[in-house]
Amino acid sequence: MAILSEIQIRELKNSLENSGLPYRENQDLSANCSFKIGGTSPIMVEPETQEQILETLSVFKKLDLPWKILGGGTNILISDHPNDFVILKLSGGFKEYKDMGEGIFQVGAATNTTPVFRQISQKGYTGAEFLSTIPGWTGGAVIQNAGCYGGELFDLIQEVEFLRDGEVLKRRPSEIEHGYRFTEFLKRKDSIILSILIKLKPGNLEEIGTSLKEKRDKRNSSQPQNKKSAGSMFKNPKVFDEQGKEIKAWQFIDKVGLRGLQIGGAQISPEHCNFIVNTGGAKASDVYGLVNTVQEKVEKETGVILQREVEYFGSIP
Template sequence: MFICENEPMCKHTSFKVGGPVRYFAKAETVEDLKAAMTLAREKGLPYFILGNGTNLLVSDKGYDGVVITFAGEFSAIEDLGNGAFKVGAAVPLGRFARTTLKQGFAGIHKLAGIPGTLGGAIYMNAGAYGQEIGSCCTQVKALDESRTVHEIPANDCSFGYRQSIFQKNKAIILSATFQLPAASAEGKTVANLEAELAECMAKRKASQPLNMPNAGSTFKRLDKGATDTPAQIAPGYYIEQAGLKGFRIGGAEVSTLHANFIVNAGGATAANIKTLSEYVQQKVADKFGIQLKREIILLGNFE
């Protein structure tokens, strides 16, 4: 297992910001993971499981704890046959989606543009363009805080919009098993799936600031909109109507392309990004009477 001290987290997050972490560990096996958890306990420190850092904002002060990232056995895709796959937590979601698409399986191909890992996708039940990772999941293998491995049926994972049971029980996702439908069963070919993916990628490129450091959607979709627009549940609509597109605090900016994205427009700090997100929440609340909830995870001391 690789361990280092005072690793700059700006190297490991899509925002390209964040101070040093006390200990940075790369686990290649479950035993490595347990050893990293033991290190955290012996040092009296918290730990955090890091995927691709694509939905994360780390404090400029860093994180006084142990950040654990996965490699090795967690990076494998195992083809179990007949559309069943076992996928390690460190596998990029795009790699899994494209691999299954090429083999003629549907169900998650539209998720190929999501930049996170499988573990992170399961944790937040990632979704896009009408597909969600939890919809084809059959089982999740996870390690609880007592170091016991559990195989949890998907029905017990409480998958919902951007949520799962793992946000509550704090179990560490090791891998997940999926059952995907054959494209032919849906009257489609691999070419059809590729065309659908290409359309999704084109929409993503046209509507999202992919050329600037960001962490995806800043705020979660609303359950319902404002009084005069109850059916409008897109946070970006309200942010744009509040006149906040292009608004900046330091190097952090509300994207001019998609209002629900905060970007690092150059030289932003984590404090800039957090302050801007809070400013957006306040302005939207003042104008529309609705409270936007952050989708991005905060890590470290922001006081």
């Protein structure tokens, strides 16, 4: 795919300005993701309402422009080559959540999961404490069916509101293909998550506070802190030992001797083998090289195929 021309960018800017759509130019995508890796996007459109999303997509279609939606950027590796697409990033009302009563909450796709689900839990509702330890945006958490400590987001969801083919749709979990770190939205890149409805049970505030702290402390003690990464790089392969205990992805990586391996500025974390960290100046190709090395060596020596959990964003390597 060709890099966007100056003429295309100028036409896009004119169309956005004529439509009153908010946008920013020459955005450093490394500043929009937790890996701190990525090139520059010529245009980032930031719609604040459903109407503005539809208008933005209409402009993209009219000008025949390739586009991608970017959320919190905590589970992606962005190409550091000049980008050949424009970015859509939700803003405005999508950054809010509403208490609908009786334990039901409407959560916007652009809300930050950690503070939002902590706040919801602190209202005296239990079941979402684990989500307060997962960084990123709610929309991305929906797409991946994010989870940890035995819980998954789809365990709580009553309804997903999303945009597809110019139509706003609402679907129950039973109507959406989903599983471990997977939903149909990973395959349908034309879908834009708008919000979700979740239902929680009332709980004891003191017990909820204890649960929040225990999960936060557990994550802080077992994962790299204040490091530039995208979280768990690989999905757990659902392999069990003779006692029926699950063998995690990090254990296979450690078993084949890759703990601490470094390519360029990217390193397999010495603290947690399922994390790749940017030690400074890492390129997307460095991370890509580590990912391939891990997958090839683990499969060769153990027969286990590790699947990426982190999504590639743009042309990599």
